[in-house]
Amino acid sequence: MSKKEFVINPLGYVRHNGTGFYLELLEKYAGASRGLEGFNYINVLWWANLTDGNEYRAILECEQPYKGAPEKVGVFATRSPGRPNPISLSSVNVLSLEKGKIHVAYIDAEDGTPIIDIKPYHPSLDRIRDVKVPDWCSHWPKWYEDSAVFNWEAEFISAR
Template sequence: MRWRLIGGVIGVLLWSAPIYAENPGQSPQNLRRAAINSICLNPVGVVKKQGSRAWLEVFPEYAPALAGLQDFSHLWVFFWFHGNDNPEERRTLQVHPRRDPANPLTGVFATRAPVRPNLIGFTACRIIKVAGNVVEVADLDAQDGSPLLDLKPYIPGGDAIPEALTPEWLKRSKPPAD
């Protein structure tokens, strides 16, 4: 009774045993199985980068989903950290943020590190142009060839949190020069 991945890096996770959510006194594993019977991540496109230029090439069947995106100045890009998709990187649960040993060892859920149990990344980008099934963007923090999982418009009233707090290490550290 284990999860198995079907379809490569991003495919379908299937649980190989039946789920009985109504059983009282369930173990945490049973609760997890009841909450997530299967997960399907279907890439909707791929990141293309050349120097400082970047494009989000959406697969043709998803091109209609781009309608109206040109009316926004920015968007959130959700992608798969495919360059870190190996068992060792997925087991990494603590890092020095921004790859700076001066920063405290911190859990990956409290960082934006690309190593994590599920390699879902996201970044905010400026939209330059939407044409056909391609979105040209600026400020994309993803690698060439990264599978696109989703695109969502950036909505200042809902996405900005002016009173958000951050730890001291973030205030004094600089991003890595990658």
């Protein structure tokens, strides 16, 4: 098998201006958001640029990241930004659209984070009725909306 390289170019950047979050699209991609009106959630794929280094890409296992989790957890069982390819996914609530900007309620990415793709959230494709998770995270919220009031800080083990 031959080695392949992939080129991913940013479509725009996550912005936080102190009062809110928005996705700022590069001018050449501004028209790509046409038709998103009516969708109140989108999936945003973004490049975890702050953890894009060889030391982060070499992380395959994490020391117990969550309380109650096994002592070691493979990175694919976490949402950690340190991973072989620093691609992250966030489902976000769309507040409003304007040319070249998608205003969102919140996104767990830093200001200036490159956006690599946007897809509409669609229940027939993205929602799954019977989801199974390990016991150590089974008490986490079942719905995105409940996550806002869940005490996530209590779930993580502080740096050792």
